[in-house]
Amino acid sequence: MINTLNSRPHRLPRRAALTFVLAAAALAASPAFAADSAPVQASNAWIRWLPAGLPAGGYMQLRNLSDKPVDLVGAASADYGNTMLHHTVKKGNTMEMLPVPRVTIPPHGTVAFQPGGYHIMLMQPKKAVQPGDQVPITLQFSGGSTLRVEFQVRKPDATGPGAAGGMNMHGMPGMGDGQTK
Numbered sequence: 001m002i003n004t005l006n007s008r009p010h011r012l013p014r015r016a017a018l019t020f021v022l023a024a025a026a027l028a029a030s031p032a033f034a035a036d037s038a039p040v041q042a043s044n045a046w047i048r049w050l051p052a053g054l055p056a057g058g059y060m061q062l063r064n065l066s067d068k069p070v071d072l073v074g075a076a077s078a079d080y081g082n083t084m085l086h087h088t089v090k091k092g093n094t095m096e097m098l099p100v101p102r103v104t105i106p107p108h109g110t111v112a113f114q115p116g117g118y119h120i121m122l123m124q125p126k127k128a129v130q131p132g133d134q135v136p137i138t139l140q141f142s143g144g145s146t147l148r149v150e151f152q153v154r155k156p157d158a159t160g161p162g163a164a165g166g167m168n169m170h171g172m173p174g175m176g177d178g179q180t181k
């Protein structure tokens with residue numbers, strides 16, 4: 001929806017150029033364009049990768065830095081065709097995943113997305129995502145703000161993001177072939 005702003009106007013008449021600038025300024029002032037201004041901090045972001053293109057779980061901690069509740073209302077990644085917010089709940093003796101429309105982070109509070117609880121369900125991978133990769137996911141919050149977070153892709157038996165602070169694993173021994181980035 002914002003994509004039209006990416007095409008720069010070339011050789012516009014002066015008047016048209018001025019109109020464009022004013023329009024852009026007005027758009028920038030509207031809340032819908034407050035991208036990356038979410039008052040939320042993400043840490044320990046990782047993905048539990050599963051083979052054969054099976055849905056993968058995205059986990060992290062979200063901290064609300066503001067005085068008001070903030071809702072996570074969605075997530076999107078160019079590497080997956082479908083992403084949903086899920087909550088794992090116990091039903092009798094079985095665990096079941098239910099879609100949730102939002103996850104509220106209380107003022108100055110933290111919500112953990114972790115195995116057995118809240119997670120981002122990542123479906124329909126668009127490329128061969130593998131352990132060791134990093135996958136960018138854009139978190140979408142109430143009010144229209146967003147936050148782009150790099151998720152560390154980990155093996156099925158992983159229980160966390162690995163290296164401290166979710167830093168990348170490049171250069172570590174035993175992490176498989178050709179980490180060149």
Ligand SMILES: [Cu+2]
Nearest residue numbers: 086097119121
């Ligand atoms: Cu799920």
